[in-house]
Amino acid sequence: xxxxxxxxxxxxxxxxxxxxxxxxxxxxxxxxxxxxxxxxxxxxxxxxxxxxxxxxxxxxxxxxxxxxxxxxxxxxxxxxx
Amino acid sequence: xxxxxxxxxxxxxxxxxxxxxxxxxxxxxxxxxxxxxxxxxxxxxxxxxxxxxxxxxxxxxxxxxxxxxxxxxxxxxxxxxxxxxxxxxxxxxxxxxxxxxxxxxxxxxxxxxxxxxxxxxxxxxxxxxxxxxxxxxxxxxxxxxxxxxxxxxxxxxxxxxxxxxxxxxxxxxxxxxxxxxxxxxxxxxxxxxxxxxxxxxxxxxxxxxxxxxxxxxxxxxxxxxxxxxxxxxxxxxxxxxxxxxxxxxxxxxxxxxxxxxxxxxxxxxxxxxxxxxxxxxxxxxxxxxxxxxxxxxxxxxxxxxxxxxxxxxxxxxxxxxxxxxxxxxxxxxxxxxxxxxxxxxxxxxxxxxxxxxxxxxxxxxxxxxxxxxxxxxxxxxxxxxxxxxxxxxxxxxxxxxxxxxxxxxxxxxxxxxxxxxxxxxx
Numbered sequence: 001x002x003x004x005x006x007x008x009x010x011x012x013x014x015x016x017x018x019x020x021x022x023x024x025x026x027x028x029x030x031x032x033x034x035x036x037x038x039x040x041x042x043x044x045x046x047x048x049x050x051x052x053x054x055x056x057x058x059x060x061x062x063x064x065x066x067x068x069x070x071x072x073x074x075x076x077x078x079x080x081x
Numbered sequence: 082x083x084x085x086x087x088x089x090x091x092x093x094x095x096x097x098x099x100x101x102x103x104x105x106x107x108x109x110x111x112x113x114x115x116x117x118x119x120x121x122x123x124x125x126x127x128x129x130x131x132x133x134x135x136x137x138x139x140x141x142x143x144x145x146x147x148x149x150x151x152x153x154x155x156x157x158x159x160x161x162x163x164x165x166x167x168x169x170x171x172x173x174x175x176x177x178x179x180x181x182x183x184x185x186x187x188x189x190x191x192x193x194x195x196x197x198x199x200x201x202x203x204x205x206x207x208x209x210x211x212x213x214x215x216x217x218x219x220x221x222x223x224x225x226x227x228x229x230x231x232x233x234x235x236x237x238x239x240x241x242x243x244x245x246x247x248x249x250x251x252x253x254x255x256x257x258x259x260x261x262x263x264x265x266x267x268x269x270x271x272x273x274x275x276x277x278x279x280x281x282x283x284x285x286x287x288x289x290x291x292x293x294x295x296x297x298x299x300x301x302x303x304x305x306x307x308x309x310x311x312x313x314x315x316x317x318x319x320x321x322x323x324x325x326x327x328x329x330x331x332x333x334x335x336x337x338x339x340x341x342x343x344x345x346x347x348x349x350x351x352x353x354x355x356x357x358x359x360x361x362x363x364x365x366x367x368x369x370x371x372x373x374x375x376x377x378x379x380x381x382x383x384x385x386x387x388x389x390x391x392x393x394x395x396x397x398x399x400x401x402x403x404x405x406x407x408x409x410x411x412x413x414x415x416x417x418x419x420x421x422x423x424x425x426x427x428x429x430x431x432x433x434x435x436x437x438x439x440x441x442x443x444x445x446x447x448x449x450x451x452x453x454x455x456x457x458x459x460x461x462x463x464x465x466x467x468x469x470x471x472x473x474x475x476x477x478x479x480x481x482x483x484x485x486x487x488x489x490x491x492x493x494x495x496x497x498x499x500x501x502x503x504x505x506x507x
Contacts, residue, residue, distance in 0.1 A: 016149035018128055022389045022416045022427065025470045042423025043449065043467040047135055050128065051145035075149030 096120025099368025106399025241323030271505030344372030349410030430462030455485030
């Protein structure tokens, strides 16, 4: 069967992040927890990095937990879940 | 179908958001049999909303959008394979490459594709783009990065408006051509659409409403200018065709299922219907391609192209196929968001059929407000513009079918009260 075209090779697998922007209400707690990966543009438009590097997992986890509406989902292939 | 059966084979056709969440839900609900996802694109499921925004802006790469997933190694991926035919009698899927995939339980989640420009030759010109998938976004990003003289966007639906706004953020001249009287008129009506138009124009978008592109001029295989029906010419290096989506149902021709370009029909539980209106208990559908009777809207059949709907209905269908008994019909409140540059538009409910719209909070002219849509004296939808924290309260009114105009709204503007207007649907 075909191999996913974006399968990682060599470097440790990065994280996958997805924010439910229906839920997001721009409380911006993620921006304080992980300022290099989340920011608010204008009044309430959230920009986030959907593919952070594995070494940033502590920041990303802090952001996930800090979200008041629990809108952040993270997959961390390098971490046993 | 017994829950937890290991002998039955489950197949998901499609590998987008609804397919992924459906497959995850099947596993989470205890289905332990073989599970295969067949996707036409060569990629694991990825998130589309960033494609028309930060991918086009060059801030994230198209291949960074792969979705987080809980699926493990006990799932088979057949990617870059399209399914061309469904034979329900032998429970077999036929692929374009001649291969076959047997199933006992099937989730249809083939979604939509971009509606092409009606003239195929013009649509293939260098510089003409549609935007639906990852590859589309990467190609359009490269064209925008090359610094076009002007970007022409044809169609002022959500994608068209997002692309036009994004071009302005990048400092690119952008013209948005829309036959209707305002942007987003079909979804929001022209009353609210006019305020969105003002926001776009405030960001420097050259908005041509009431206009139509007649043809795209070819100069040595390149798009160089568009000719409008009123004789106007617009010189541009890039044209983005944003005329909405077509549902991927052709592969169901001959299957005996009730399907057409508007979707594949499902019953209230989520099982697909055959042409006699009978449900096939082995097959469910979810996401953009599934047309189902929505209990919140009197059982009107709708097919919704919304992100959260793909998630909710995908999960519902996955549980159904795993053998879980649904507590009731699928009844998720339709919601969406759209980011136009740095302006966020969110909605709860369906505006279709509205006979009135009320501005209940904020000031439309200020660019931050709530509009509530009513039909026959009930709230049927609410839209927020840069006012997302107010929306959940209105979503509750919509879900409850509360009286329209809503009581006690406009607490922030007691002197003005609620403005109730005609919504301006075509």
